[in-house]
Amino acid sequence: MSREEDFDDTILDDVVEVKSLSPDAALRRRRPRYKVICAGERPKEVNERLLQLYPFVDQKKTPLPTHWSHQDKAASLVVTNDYRNVAYADSGDPNQELNAKDAAAVRADHPIPITCGVYYFEVTIVCSGAECCMGVGLCERNVDLNRLPGLHCK
Template sequence: MAASNESGANESGNSTNSDPDERLKKLYPAVNEEETPIPRAWSAKDKFNYLVLTQNNLRVQYKGAGKTHKDAASVRATHPIPVSCGIYYFEVKIVSKGRDGYMGIGLAAQGVNQNRLP
């Protein structure tokens, strides 16, 4: 664990409590967010109806039957990953696997059906 000083920077000089917008600008300097915004949340409009979004569209909860693969549901981010990012990093935390623990995490194009796994 790195110790931080009064300015919020740790011993290596990295900020530990910086503004998320500033952090994204440092990670993806080639991205012009006015032209190609970086995905920051799940889309409330681009999701299957078995899913409920909470916590500013950062948490997804499945409300379907979940008995077969036909009960699958997916959600896309608010924006696609800009090509100018090069390598894009994201994290997903599974809070509960549900009864059977059947889920998938991946990337999908705009036209992909949302009642299937990615």
């Protein structure tokens, strides 16, 4: 069964409007559309698969990370209501140049439990903008979210 078949086919408009860094003016004005799944609700097959992959994790005591956090993020980021998409909300000024101070990060809803051993995750970059730098990585709880992952000093 494909991932698309696991969920309802109803497509809803997300309530958050985000300005994109896309060079295409039409893409910057278009509202994103998402399949909405309430946070915390997962199809039965997903829960069963997580139990198979991580048998030593007591998910009641140490839940697995499954989506982005609405609270644990840089102010310039917008997390959609389904908790699965993140967008950078720039000022909308096409003359404003972005620089290293415009870096932003978001954390997952829970840290990866130590008992996992190996934890697998995927990230898809949908639109990165014309001159954009993306970073995907892991960090500790105390890392500044206004920097890219891995660019912090201890």
